[in-house]
Amino acid sequence: MKKTIIITAGGEGKRMHSKLPKQFTNLNGKPILMHTIRRFYRIDKNFEIILTLPEKHIKTWKKLCLDHDFETPHHTVNGGKERFHSVKNALNFSTGDLIAVHDGVRPVISRKMVENLFKEAEKKGAVVPAIEINESLRKVGKTEAKSVDRSKYRIIQTPQVFKADILKKAYQISYQKEITDDATLVEKVGHKIHLVEGDINNIKITFPRDMLLVEQLLA
Amino acid sequence: MKKTIIITAGGEGKRMHSKLPKQFTNLNGKPILMHTIRRFYRIDKNFEIILTLPEKHIKTWKKLCLDHDFETPHHTVNGGKERFHSVKNALNFSTGDLIAVHDGVRPVISRKMVENLFKEAEKKGAVVPAIEINESLRKVGKTEAKSVDRSKYRIIQTPQVFKADILKKAYQISYQKEITDDATLVEKVGHKIHLVEGDINNIKITFPRDMLLVEQLLA
Numbered sequence: 313m314k315k316t317i318i319i320t321a322g323g324e325g326k327r328m329h330s331k332l333p334k335q336f337t338n339l340n341g342k343p344i345l346m347h348t349i350r351r352f353y354r355i356d357k358n359f360e361i362i363l364t365l366p367e368k369h370i371k372t373w374k375k376l377c378l379d380h381d382f383e384t385p386h387h388t389v390n391g392g393k394e395r396f397h398s399v400k401n402a403l404n405f406s407t408g409d410l411i412a413v414h415d416g417v418r419p420v421i422s423r424k425m426v427e428n429l430f431k432e433a434e435k436k437g438a439v440v441p442a443i444e445i446n447e448s449l450r451k452v453g454k455t456e457a458k459s460v461d462r463s464k465y466r467i468i469q470t471p472q473v474f475k476a477d478i479l480k481k482a483y484q485i486s487y488q489k490e491i492t493d494d495a496t497l498v499e500k501v502g503h504k505i506h507l508v509e510g511d512i513n514n515i516k517i518t519f520p521r522d523m524l525l526v527e528q529l530l531a
Numbered sequence: 532m533k534k535t536i537i538i539t540a541g542g543e544g545k546r547m548h549s550k551l552p553k554q555f556t557n558l559n560g561k562p563i564l565m566h567t568i569r570r571f572y573r574i575d576k577n578f579e580i581i582l583t584l585p586e587k588h589i590k591t592w593k594k595l596c597l598d599h600d601f602e603t604p605h606h607t608v609n610g611g612k613e614r615f616h617s618v619k620n621a622l623n624f625s626t627g628d629l630i631a632v633h634d635g636v637r638p639v640i641s642r643k644m645v646e647n648l649f650k651e652a653e654k655k656g657a658v659v660p661a662i663e664i665n666e667s668l669r670k671v672g673k674t675e676a677k678s679v680d681r682s683k684y685r686i687i688q689t690p691q692v693f694k695a696d697i698l699k700k701a702y703q704i705s706y707q708k709e710i711t712d713d714a715t716l717v718e719k720v721g722h723k724i725h726l727v728e729g730d731i732n733n734i735k736i737t738f739p740r741d742m743l744l745v746e747q748l749l750a
Contacts (some may be wrong), residue, residue: 342591435646442669446737448687448712450661456723457661460713465684466676496678503678504675512738514571518665519731525744 316360316408321416335416347419361386364398396487412471413494417517433473440495441510442466468512535579537626540635554635566638580605583617631690632713636736652692659714660729661685688729
């Protein structure tokens with residue numbers, strides 16, 4: 313089965329206190345995105361890797377690739393206004409039977425987790441990596457924040473992996489602001505989402521402190 | 532108002548792949564617990580600091596204090612079988628009007644957050660530090676894991692701060708396994724829990740990767 317990896321990179325890095333979009337931030341000598349792309353390539357050289365970037369950043373990216381002699385094979389497609397539109401554009405381009413959608417700012421990807429996700433997606437159609445919550449959790453209401461049982465909740469990571477027909481069908485529905493990830497969209501069109509064990513080191517770089525940790529994990 | 536800090540340190544460090552209980556793990560030259568205690572002391576030298584330790588670890592702790600010339604004032608009390616019993620023992624010993632309960636393995640505490648918590652606790656009786664969730668969230672059911680709106684949930688940290696009478700009253704109820712933190716107990720006896728802005732660097736050391744990050748944050 314042919315496998316596609318769609319890597320989304322539309323963030324503006326507001327929480328990183330940086331002018332550079334966070335996906336381009338330097339991490340151990342090269343932009344975060346190059347680590348992410350290279351990690352996937354090293355797991356399987358046959359992955360079709362598609363990077364979505366806002367149009368205004370594509371020139372910057374091409375220049376960064378030249379500056380860093382970055383030659384890991386990948387396709388670059390124009391991102392849309394929101395993440396939703398970016399993935400939709402990438403789907404039009406993709407040729408895989410199984411499609412993984414991944415946050416570009418999660419460069420610490422393990423082979424074991426990725427292989428496991430594809431294996432389960434082939435059987436179940438829609439799988440996401442999940443990790444347990446090791447701190448207390450509360451739900452915010454109108455007048456108070458009530459305790460909830462954390463053992464019933466999971467933090468969901470990426471890559472989220474789907475059979476191509478399921479994901480493409482899900483992306484036929486109109487854009488809805490409250491849909492924050494692909495699994496939620498797939499769920500909206502009636503598919504069950506299955507969980508696979510995630511990886512606590514699969515960090516989504518959001519705050520400056522995350523860079524400290526990821527630098528060490530990739531070193 | 533007199534302020535007490537109860538620091539709990541009962542963990543066995545199973546997830547740290549270490550024989551040493553994690554609160555004693557070396558962090559930039561000294562055990563994690565010493566960083567935690569010293570941070571509080573530096574915020575306010577008048578804090579009454581009470582450390583709860585399993586009885587079997589008290590000798591080790593005393594020896595570590597001698598080895599590291601650790602003289603930051605604190606009281607050590609016997610922990611009980613579970614965290615619940617440890618805090619209860621510490622409460623019997625405490626003399627503060629406001630009481631903070633804190634995980635010993637969270638050494639990165641900011642003055643701003645601690646002062647803010649005490650200020651709000653004096654007004655509201657029961658406050659906890661909370662942070663937003665920046666990844667997708669799902670609730671695990673019998674047959675599937677359903678998407679939930681992450682914007683309505685918060686991760687709860689420590690120190691959790693209470694008026695002494697409220698916390699002491701809450702600890703009169705019997706031990707219940709499902710109560711994982713003090714706020715949940717206080718809620719059980721009828722008090723509303725108020726949220727104060729937590730700190731993303733206030734990390735609960737649980738996995739080896741957390742040590743990497745905390746070492747950098749404390750350096």
